Amino acid sequence: MGQIRLAWFLFLCLLGHEGLAKGVLGLACNWGLQSTHPLPPNIVVRLLKDNGFNKVKLFEADTGALKALGRSGIQVMVGIPNDMLASLASAVGNAEAWVQQNVSYYISTHGTDIRSVAIGNEPFLHSYKDMFVRTTLPALENIQAALIKAGLGKQVKVTIPLNADVYQTDSGLPSGGNFRPELLYLMTKIIKFLQDNGGFITINIYPFLSLQADPSFPKEYAFFNNTASPLVDGSIVYTNVYDANFDTLISALEKNGFGRMPIVVGEVGWPTDGDPNGNIDNAKRFNQALISRIIQGQGSPKRRTPPDVYIFSLLDEDHKSTLPGNFERHWGIFKYDGSVKYPLDMGNGRALVPAKGVKYLAKQWCVMSPSASSSDPNKFAQSITYACENADCTSLGYGSSCGNLDAQSNASYAFNSYFQTMNQSKEACSFNNLATITNVDPSKPPCRFEIMIDTRKQKAARTPFKSSASKMEGIFAALVVVLGLVICGVH
Numbered sequence: 369m370g371q372i373r374l375a376w377f378l379f380l381c382l383l384g385h386e387g388l389a390k391g392v393l394g395l396a397c398n399w400g401l402q403s404t405h406p407l408p409p410n411i412v413v414r415l416l417k418d419n420g421f422n423k424v425k426l427f428e429a430d431t432g433a434l435k436a437l438g439r440s441g442i443q444v445m446v447g448i449p450n451d452m453l454a455s456l457a458s459a460v461g462n463a464e465a466w467v468q469q470n471v472s473y474y475i476s477t478h479g480t481d482i483r484s485v486a487i488g489n490e491p492f493l494h495s496y497k498d499m500f501v502r503t504t505l506p507a508l509e510n511i512q513a514a515l516i517k518a519g520l521g522k523q524v525k526v527t528i529p530l531n532a533d534v535y536q537t538d539s540g541l542p543s544g545g546n547f548r549p550e551l552l553y554l555m556t557k558i559i560k561f562l563q564d565n566g567g568f569i570t571i572n573i574y575p576f577l578s579l580q581a582d583p584s585f586p587k588e589y590a591f592f593n594n595t596a597s598p599l600v601d602g603s604i605v606y607t608n609v610y611d612a613n614f615d616t617l618i619s620a621l622e623k624n625g626f627g628r629m630p631i632v633v634g635e636v637g638w639p640t641d642g643d644p645n646g647n648i649d650n651a652k653r654f655n656q657a658l659i660s661r662i663i664q665g666q667g668s669p670k671r672r673t674p675p676d677v678y679i680f681s682l683l684d685e686d687h688k689s690t691l692p693g694n695f696e697r698h699w700g701i702f703k704y705d706g707s708v709k710y711p712l713d714m715g716n717g718r719a720l721v722p723a724k725g726v727k728y729l730a731k732q733w734c735v736m737s738p739s740a741s742s743s744d745p746n747k748f749a750q751s752i753t754y755a756c757e758n759a760d761c762t763s764l765g766y767g768s769s770c771g772n773l774d775a776q777s778n779a780s781y782a783f784n785s786y787f788q789t790m791n792q793s794k795e796a797c798s799f800n801n802l803a804t805i806t807n808v809d810p811s812k813p814p815c816r817f818e819i820m821i822d823t824r825k826q827k828a829a830r831t832p833f834k835s836s837a838s839k840m841e842g843i844f845a846a847l848v849v850v851l852g853l854v855i856c857g858v859h
């Protein structure tokens with residue numbers, strides 16, 4: 369009796385420990401690569417593991433990422449960019465080549481745990497017009513056929529990440545949800561295909577964009593702990609737009625006979641800069657509540673079983689298009705270098721762990737030269753424009769972290785951004801003698817003048833995959849087992 373109880377206790381103890389070490393909590397996130405200086409993949413994989421992420425979504429079959437994820441214990445959803453859809457739709461042979469080179473190869477050679485393929489990325493987005501409407505389903509069918517031919521039909525599922533604008537509600541209530549009329553027939557065919565092949569729907573939901581796009585949107589309703597402005601839909605009271613949006617999809621599915629279709633939330637998050645609503649406080653508030661919901665296994669009012677939720681995003685990306693807005697480069701829960709932006713409780717009081725082993729360029733900045741203030745204002749403006757066209761100035765806008773700088777610091781920020789992006793080359797800090805290099809940090813909180821990471825040094829000094837921390841955990845686990853055996857032996 370005592371022995372059994374002890375063994376059980378030890379089992380639970382080990383299980384609990386394993387759970388912590390391997391992130392069984394099941395957090396998932398997006399890993400985007402649109403950076404001028406991407407963090408080395410092995411550092412990112414360690415960052416994922418250290419923070420309890422056991423699922424990751426890639427937007428493309430990036431070699432470095434897929435290799436680094438090999439035998440990491442992290443499950444991978446690998447994306448296919450929209451611009452490849454036409455070719456994949458045109459011939460099943462193209463899909464077979466894609467699966468062979470971008471899925472089968474990594475599974476068999478690198479032990480990468482690829483679980484799903486995301487075909488296209490929001491291909492039916494309103495603003496794309498009908499550009500991908502004809503190619504998405506044939507590409508999906510061809511990839512599915514290729515997966516089956518490769519013997520991966522069961523192991524690797526297919527999906528299409530959709531923007532929430534594929535559905536709408538005429539009544540303004542989730543219960544009125546249905547697919548956009550012009551997409552209804554196509555969506556029905558796609559969902560039927562996904563269902564028949566064990567696939568799932570992936571939906572991206574952005575409360576931030578709802579708030580950002582509409583000045584009359586009730587701000588509290590964008591967050592999770594709102595009590596101010598609930599939406600009453602029959603017997604259901606919606607306190608946040610995320611649940612309401614999700615359940616609008618559930619209604620759309622139910623209306624078309626797919627009420628049990630599995631759903632994954634492919635993107636959801638909140639940016640920290642580049643917009644008056646994109647700031648640290650709002651991002652922390654939204655993402656903390658989101659993570660708590662995920663950890664508690666909370667679903668929506670209409671579907672209590674929680675979906676997998678991929679947080680958008682892991683890291684800031686300084687090379688993303690700013691067409692939707694300056695906030696596009698600031699979705700990360702970590703900065704471009706894997707450093708922590710704001711504290712988050714990742715479950716059981718676990719704090720965010722920053723990236724380890726990141727190498728930086730020298731501690732120097734490029735700023736406006738003190739002697740330059742009286743120079744030609746035209747030349748000046750041209751230099752700033754040039755710097756900002758070739759580097760990231762998205763923190764300089766109205767309501768952003770560097771939006772309150774005076775004209776001189778503003779110029780310095782632009783010059784430094786360019787200088788860092790150009791790997792601190794001396795020529796990149798000239799600007800017709802308007803700029804100079806300094807060792808004094810010009811940052812003016814909350815505005816930070818960054819130093820770029822050194823991707824070259826990084827390659828030279830590869831950090832070993834097994835960390836000292838996980839070694840310590842291993843030793844600890846061994847001790848627990850030995851202790852357990854001793855105790856069990858005594859009884």
Ligand SMILES: *[C@@H]1O[C@H](CO)[C@@H](O)[C@H](O)[C@H]1NC(C)=O
Nearest residue numbers: 428429430462465466469470
């Ligand atoms: C994937 O496979 C195709 C072959 O069809 C290849 O052209 C492509 O470069 C591979 N990689 C990515 C990232 O798609």
Ligand SMILES: *[C@@H]1O[C@H](CO)[C@@H](O)[C@H](O)[C@H]1NC(C)=O
Nearest residue numbers: 591592593594649652653654
């Ligand atoms: C909701 O979030 C705001 C902002 O973070 C916070 O000040 C407030 O205390 C929270 N309210 C509840 C009920 O959690």
Ligand SMILES: *[C@@H]1O[C@H](CO)[C@@H](O)[C@H](O)[C@H]1NC(C)=O
Nearest residue numbers: 752756761764773774775778
């Ligand atoms: C700072 O630079 C940005 C980017 O060029 C520009 O849009 C903004 O007007 C400048 N602000 C000031 C105060 O000079």
Ligand SMILES: *[C@@H]1O[C@H](CO)[C@@H](O)[C@H](O)[C@H]1NC(C)=O
Nearest residue numbers: 405789790791822823824825
């Ligand atoms: C900066 O350095 C990295 C690593 O050597 C290199 O890949 C990249 O192209 C460089 N960028 C520029 C703008 O020179």
